[in-house]
Amino acid sequence: MRYFITGTAGFIGYHLARRLLEEGHEVVGFDGMTAYYNLKLKEARHAALAQFPAFTAHIGMLEDRAALARAATARPDVIVHLAAQAGVRYSLENPKAYLDSNLVGSWNVLELARELGVQHLLLASTSSIYGANPTIPFHETDRADEPLTFYAASKKGMEAMGHSYAHLYRLPTTAFRFFTVYGPWGRPDMALFKFVAAMLEDREIEIYGEGRMSRDFTYIDDLIEAILRLAARPPDEANRVEAPAGIDTLSHQGPYRVVNIGGGQPVGLIDFVETIETVLGRPARRLMLPMQKGDVPRTFASPDLLVALTGYRPATPLQEGVRAFVDWYLDARAYL
Template identity: 70%
Template sequence: MRYLITGTAGFIGFHLAKRLLDDGHFVVGFDGMTPYYDVALKEKRHAILQRSNGFKAVTAMLEDKSALDRAAELAEPDVIVHLAAQAGVRYSLENPRSYVDSNLIGSFNILELARELQPRHLLLASTSSVYGANEKMPFAESDKADEQMTIYAATKKSMELMAHSYAHLFHVPTTAFRFFTVYGPWGRPDMALFKFVDAIRNDRPIEIYGEGRMSRDFTYIDDLVEGIVRLIGVVPSEENRVQSEATIDTLSRNAPFRVVNIGGGQPVELMHFVETIEALVGKPAIRKMLPMQPGDVHRTFADPSLLVALTGFKPDMEVEEGVRRFVEWYQEHY
């Protein structure tokens, strides 16, 4: 098949594009190469993808609709996967406008593109952050999610809402998947695992927020990609509505639209995560314990039952093995 994927120089987009290329598909990658973090890392990811004759890259911002149109002409996509976004919870406190530009205007441009192209399936990356202040655990897709804690989460929930309206009005089959703390090789330098490994190896203190009493439903990158690949083949329709009293399907009654968690449902305490990193790096961290930061939540915990019902798959990588693979990559890369 032919794919248009946004964010292919990013962590998740790189891994998804590589998997699809390895499976024999044609991929056009679209990325803005923004300097939110080291552009050299993004360029190295794209360089790996460009080893394949099945990959073509277009460098431009999501806000540039004409550039998206050029990428679409090159791709002639059967499937569009929209992963590009301004990420980072804490950065949204410093530069909220970048989230509006990328996650709202940029995502609107993707929706307009899908309206014009009518792909077989449009898939959009959302986040567990949309659950915001919810206290019910685990987070199920059918839970109310109207109390986002950051502008980042608010823009992602808004994207979901816009996508539903486009699915309804223009009959674009759409799946929005909510990620839960993705980690692994080639990860972003602003994420906890990368920062902790880098700091410990270089004898710098690590900042542990919430006094270490937080927990996260960590999802290893290969598991996430497997979930996405399987969902690509599950085009939202009444034919695949889940009929189970135990699992509530989010398939809309008014549109070919569905929201799906991609998480394993196994939250890990932050201090266990830190201790695992210390053991694998081979030295203790200099720990700087700090209070909760604005926008943080104490716990994320996915209900993966809908993902399992639709695909037969659930992320199951043990955090110890996932961190080991990241540390090995980091030591080789740096």
């Protein structure tokens, strides 16, 4: 099949594109190569993908609708929209970047999918949408109307736009919500990357919320497996989940569904740090700090809908995933 993926120079987009290429699919990638973090890492990801003859890269911004259209002249079967302005804390400094990329840019992707009549559009959303939800685990059917950051609000807006297009144009659309994805080739602004780099250089690591927070970590290979299984199941009444009752988010107004991708096994931040210490064989110098504005105390995915739809649940042990990241980092830091 032919896939059009936005964000192929990004962490998740790289892994998804590589898996598809290894399986013999054709991938057209689109990325803005923004300077939000180290461009050398983004360029290295695209260079690795360029080793596959079936990969074509296009550089452009999501806000540039004409650039998107030029990149998709070879009509794709599936569009996976991963590109976005990421980062919870950066949204406090530069909210307009989120407006431009996550709302205007996502609308451009919706328009592209409508014009091309793709078989399935998949939209990358986030667990940040749940805000400080007091009910755990987080179910897709929970209210998600109190985002704590503009990043979360922009993703919620993208989901709402996706539903309207699914209804108006019968465009099969799945929005999947990520839960703290980590692994090799990860983003430098994420905790694992920052902690490992600091510990290897004997610098302090900043632990917010005095370490009382917890996160539902998802290893990158688990995430990619879940995305591919969901890609093969466009929302349709024929695959509505009847049992367990009440868990399916398949809309009655159009072919649209929201699905968590998380294992439902949250880990405390201190336990996370101790796992890194074990893998590196050295203690961390810990700087305990209060909760930052926009942070949530915990994330905790219900994987029930994902399991019902695909038979799959992310389950890579944290220590195994952290070790894979450290092995990659030790090899990669020479060019980062």
